[in-house]
Amino acid sequence: MDVTGWLLRHTPxxxxxxxAPGGTSARVAVERAVLARGWRPALNPARTNLLVVAGxxxxxxxxxxxxxxxxxxxxxxxxxxxxxxxxxxxxxxAALRDPVRQRTHHTEPVEDVFMADRAPDRDGLTLDELHVxxxxxxxxxxxxxxxxxxxxxxxxxxxxxxxxxAGTATGDAxxxxxxxxxxxxxxxxxxxxxxxxxxxxxxxxxxxxxxLDGRPADGLARFTxxxxxxxxxxxxxAGVGHVTDGPFAGDALTRLYGWLDGTGPPPDTRWALDHxxxxxxxxxxxxxxxxxxxxDPDLEPSHHG
Amino acid sequence: MVEQTPWWGALVLPAVLVAFAAAAVALDRGLDPARIxxxxxxxxxxxxxxxxxxxxxxRTLAADGLLWRGAGVVLVVAAVLASMVTPLGRxxxxxxxxxxxxxxxxxxxAWAAVWLxxxxxxxxxxxxxxxxxxAQGLAYELPHMxxxxxxxxxxxxxxxGDIVAAQQGLWFAVWMPVAFxxxxxxxxxxxxxxPFDHPAGADLAGGAxxxxxxxxxxxxxxxxxxxxxxxxxxxxxxxxxxGAGPLLPDWLWSLVKTAVVLGALVWAGHRLPTVRMExxxxxxxxxxxPATLLQALIVSLVVL
Amino acid sequence: xxxxxxxxxxxxxAVGALHGVAFLVRLSxxxxxxxxxxxxxxxxxxxxxxxxxxxxxxxxxxxxxxxEMVFMYPWTLVVAEEGLTAVVEMFVFLAILFAGVIYxxxxxxxxxx
Numbered sequence: 046m047d048v049t050g051w052l053l054r055h056t057p058x059x060x061x062x063x064x065a066p067g068g069t070s071a072r073v074a075v076e077r078a079v080l081a082r083g084w085r086p087a088l089n090p091a092r093t094n095l096l097v098v099a100g101x102x103x104x105x106x107x108x109x110x111x112x113x114x115x116x117x118x119x120x121x122x123x124x125x126x127x128x129x130x131x132x133x134x135x136x137x138x139a140a141l142r143d144p145v146r147q148r149t150h151h152t153e154p155v156e157d158v159f160m161a162d163r164a165p166d167r168d169g170l171t172l173d174e175l176h177v178x179x180x181x182x183x184x185x186x187x188x189x190x191x192x193x194x195x196x197x198x199x200x201x202x203x204x205x206x207x208x209x210x211a212g213t214a215t216g217d218a219x220x221x222x223x224x225x226x227x228x229x230x231x232x233x234x235x236x237x238x239x240x241x242x243x244x245x246x247x248x249x250x251x252x253x254x255x256x257l258d259g260r261p262a263d264g265l266a267r268f269t270x271x272x273x274x275x276x277x278x279x280x281x282x283a284g285v286g287h288v289t290d291g292p293f294a295g296d297a298l299t300r301l302y303g304w305l306d307g308t309g310p311p312p313d314t315r316w317a318l319d320h321x322x323x324x325x326x327x328x329x330x331x332x333x334x335x336x337x338x339x340x341d342p343d344l345e346p347s348h349h350g
Numbered sequence: 351m352v353e354q355t356p357w358w359g360a361l362v363l364p365a366v367l368v369a370f371a372a373a374a375v376a377l378d379r380g381l382d383p384a385r386i387x388x389x390x391x392x393x394x395x396x397x398x399x400x401x402x403x404x405x406x407x408x409r410t411l412a413a414d415g416l417l418w419r420g421a422g423v424v425l426v427v428a429a430v431l432a433s434m435v436t437p438l439g440r441x442x443x444x445x446x447x448x449x450x451x452x453x454x455x456x457x458x459x460a461w462a463a464v465w466l467x468x469x470x471x472x473x474x475x476x477x478x479x480x481x482x483x484x485a486q487g488l489a490y491e492l493p494h495m496x497x498x499x500x501x502x503x504x505x506x507x508x509x510x511g512d513i514v515a516a517q518q519g520l521w522f523a524v525w526m527p528v529a530f531x532x533x534x535x536x537x538x539x540x541x542x543x544x545p546f547d548h549p550a551g552a553d554l555a556g557g558a559x560x561x562x563x564x565x566x567x568x569x570x571x572x573x574x575x576x577x578x579x580x581x582x583x584x585x586x587x588x589x590x591x592x593g594a595g596p597l598l599p600d601w602l603w604s605l606v607k608t609a610v611v612l613g614a615l616v617w618a619g620h621r622l623p624t625v626r627m628e629x630x631x632x633x634x635x636x637x638x639x640p641a642t643l644l645q646a647l648i649v650s651l652v653v654l
Numbered sequence: 655x656x657x658x659x660x661x662x663x664x665x666x667x668a669v670g671a672l673h674g675v676a677f678l679v680r681l682s683x684x685x686x687x688x689x690x691x692x693x694x695x696x697x698x699x700x701x702x703x704x705x706x707x708x709x710x711x712x713x714x715x716x717x718x719x720x721x722e723m724v725f726m727y728p729w730t731l732v733v734a735e736e737g738l739t740a741v742v743e744m745f746v747f748l749a750i751l752f753a754g755v756i757y758x759x760x761x762x763x764x765x766x767x
Contacts, residue, residue, distance in 0.1 A: 049404055049679045056401035057394070083386035089475075089555040089691045091408060091563040094401075108694030115688045117406035117563040118681040147681050154687025155411055155696060161703040173703035177474045182694035184555060191693075198706025199478045239553050241545060241624020247383040277545075278623050329767050330478055331626055334553040360660035364668065403676050407684040412700060423669055430665045434657055444657030451727055473690030474701040485709050488716050495723050502730040560691055565676035569669055631712060632764040635755055643748055650733050650741045 050144045053119060058084050058138060061093035063109065063182050066189030066210070066344045068100015069219035073231075074129035075099050077254050080247065082134070088184045090115040094141055096122045100188070104210035105181060112182050114155075119147040164195070164202070167327070172197050179333075181209055185235045187337065189344035192321065194333070201333050204325035206318050208344055218345040220312075226265075227256040228312070229304040232341040236301055237272070239338050240281060245272055269305045286324055286336035292316055297339035317342040352511030352592075355441045363443050364430050370583070370608065371575035372396075374616055381620045402568035410471040410561050418470020419566050421463045425573030428459035432580040435510050439593040439601030442511065449510035450502045453584055454495060460540050460577060461487045464549060464558050467570060471561035479557025483542060483549035485627040489634035490539030490546070496642035497529040497536070501588040503649050514592030523589040525652075528645040530589045532638055537581030537615060541574055544619030548626050582612040711763035715755055722751060 060079050064072040075097050079086060087093035090112050098109060101124070113122060123137045140146055166172040175196040180186045191207040220228040234249035248268050255262040272278065282298035292313040293300060303309040317340035324340075325333045355362070372395040380391035409415055434456075435442060435449035446452050461484060468480015502508050504526065505516035513522075523530040539546045542558075550557040562570060586592060586607040593600025595607075690697055707713075726744065733740050758764065 049681065052400040052404040052679055053681075055397045056404060057397050059401075080384055083382075083384045083390060085382075085384075088552055089560045091561050091567070091691070092556060094405070111689060111696060112691075112694050115408070115685075115691065117408045117685055119405065144681070155689040157412065158697050158699050161699045161701075166706060172706055175474050175701060175703060176698040178693050178695045180693050184552065186693075196474065198708065199481065200706055200708070237623070241547065241551060242622070243544075243552075244381075244383045244620050245623075251383075275623070277625070281623055281626060281629055329628060331548070331551065331553045331628070332767065354657075357656065357660060360657060361664055363661065364664055403672070404679050404681060406680065406682050407676075408688045409684055409686045410688050410690045411697065414702075423666070426669060427662055427665045431658060431661055434661050443661060448727075469702065471690060472701050473692075475691060477701050477703075477705065481705055481707065485712075488709060488712050492716065492719050495726075499723075499726050499730055502727070503733060506731060506734045508727060508731065555691055561688075564680075565673055568672060568676075627709075628765075628767050631709065631766075632759070635712075635715075635764050636759055639755065640752065643745075643752070647741070647745055650744075653734050654737055654741065 047144065050142075053142050053144055053147065056094065056119065056141065058082075058095050058141060059087035059093050060084055060095040060097045061087040061090070061112075061184070062097045062099055063105070063112070064188035065098065065100035065102035065105050067102070067219075068098075068125075068188060069345060071099035071125040071127060071129060072188070073219075073254070073257065075125055076250060078129060078131060078134055080250065086184070091117065094119050094121065095137055096120065097137075098122065098124045101126045102189070102210055108182050164197070166197050167200075167202070174202065179337075185238050185334075185338060187342050187344060190337075190342060192325065192333075192337070194325065194330075196330070199330045201325050201328050201330060204322050204333070206321050208318065218343075220343065220345065224256050226262075226307065227253050229307065230256065232338070233272075233301065233304050235341070236297070236335065236338040239334050240278065242275075242278065272305060273302060282335065285332050286328075286339050288320070288324070291320070293340055297335050300339045312341065312343055314342040314344065351515055352437045352440055352442050352445050354445055355443055359441060359443045360434075363433060363438075366438070367430060367433055367576050367579050367583075368572070370579040370612060371572065373609070374575055374579060374612055377613060377616050378619070381617060398571075399568060402564055402571075405564040405567075407564035407566055408561070410473055412472050413561075414470045414472070417466045421467035421470060422562075422566055422570035422573055424459055424466070425463035426569055426576060427573075428456045428463065429573050429577035429580050432456035432577070433583055436580070436583050437510060437514060437587055437592055438604045439599065441601065445509060445511050448508045450498050450508045450513070450588075453510075454498055457540055457577065457581065458487075458491065460542075463570075463573065464542065467562070468549070468558035473561045475554040475556070475560045476558055479549045479551070479554050479560065482551075482554075482627065483558060485631065486539055486542065486546060486549060489627055489631045490536040493532045493634060493638040493642045494536035494540070496639070496646055497526075497533045498588070500526055500529040500642065500646045500649050503646060503653060506653060510587050514587045514594075517591045518594065521589060521591040526589070526645055526649060528641050529649075530585070532642050533585060533589065534611070534615065535638075537578065537585070538619070541578035541581060543574070543578050543615065545622035545625050547619075548624050551624055578615065579608075579612060582615055583608045585611045708766035709763075711758060711761075715758050715763070718751055718754065722747070 121140045161173040164174040179192045195203045230253035238246035285297040287296045375395040379394040464483040465480040505513040593604045595603035
């Protein structure tokens, strides 16, 4: 009996979804299909066996290739350029479970690197400093954004923002034609997922899909009340990414509440990109992620092209 | 009232722990808002094992392979050994006179294991995750040790069997409620289970576990779940009267109570966002440490 | 003391068996020299570095209490015999330690961002 084949057939698919700018409609369709099939998303190459690319951007390919090279067997790549044909996922699943295709696996070892350099730290001493880029291949991260951070321990000492492949993205600005409630729910979902409240993040996603379909979003009021009522969430998000003025005045919590109430903040990608470096400098990595999610910059073509 | 099992008890115990861990994984998947259904939830742990057995192992650039892979082994061995002194009804693998200290010593090995898992792969996200767990340990461990002491104080003994015997009139959970609740919170902390899963957080793309694949991930995940089970199971003799209960045999009461505690812990993980130590450390030290000390003081005055 | 040896041995055997099964059913050999996950970027340097541990002060306070536990575990056994004296001695000691915690807290050691 072929035990390997049997185990492969029972391997749960763990999709890692990477979104190119302009790929929002594909991402939304993929997220919907993944939820409907009861698959748990993967956050990193080691965990995934299904690399799903939503949208298309040539500049993204080198990043995808590096990620692909670090995914262990079994693995399948699925490209969803525009609309999702469910057969794409069915085919991917068949490929994932085919022992013959999965046995031919070869990766190129990466080149060795040097030890970390040192830089002055905030206590006036000298400490090792790492270069840790965030994006473009990162879960719950704005498509097309790269933030180059310098990291001492888990503290971001400096950050620079890069909009990768600016102006080269194809496709329509997804949210400009959609109900603004759907976009806010999308942003809520990302922020809640990063805050570690996966269950409510999924509820947000489900409500978003209902709004996009024009179906009645049953439970929107319940979801809003539930998230607003959580004292733990209030305690965890209060003061994170505090901004004194501008469109995003307040902290991550007030911005989340603004999305929930439909009162704001209005999307302002330009402001977010301009102010990210100063907002991220000196924050802990977890806070940096929450700050970016709470500003939710949208790099779809219409906003900068 | 607690007696040591023959040698084969040492083989039964890991099997029981693994069965509970599988049930906890199934419950965790069943509670997922994706609502995969009962059958799929029950099959989930088995399928996860199948997937990890067949998945290719990987070794990152200039990884410290020995320490990295050793982390999972340390975690799973410590998690099982922690339950060595936990009675199932009236049977226990080893009824040590210092059972409470033994449990504490084994469970604290998680500090080394998770930090090593983060250090080993030479990966920035994993490294940050490993250090997060040390910070977490510094927050949950002191209140945890104080509540262990409080239970021992109530019985005047560090032997788990004596602690069970001391609860024949009244369960410790009833008259040491603060200690009981803090114990459950610290169990979630030590197993870095949700909502204390920041060391393996989504913001770090999986943190300390980010680079693990294949059988290496299987061993470490098993250790993590078994540690949660060991913590939940120890709540029964420490605070819930051990195997005491009407009608049913004592071993069945132990199992039922363990299942209830474990279920409550997994359920709580779905209700709360991830607790970050940057916020929690202050609560742990300024609220939980004095609260548990006060609880210990009250208990010590009662037993005088 | 055969308990821990038997139990530890059983678990190690089980872990070994898992590795054995995984070896037999593997799809391919262990991938080596894999790049760590950095959002799709190649690493610029090794990640292993001196880490900025900002909660260093907490570890110091923790160690003081950890030492205290060495006294507190045996103390639980004698409280009933020794009576009120033992209780007073232990909690005066704990109060002194906790005064240190309050000082550290006021100095901001428990908040590091």
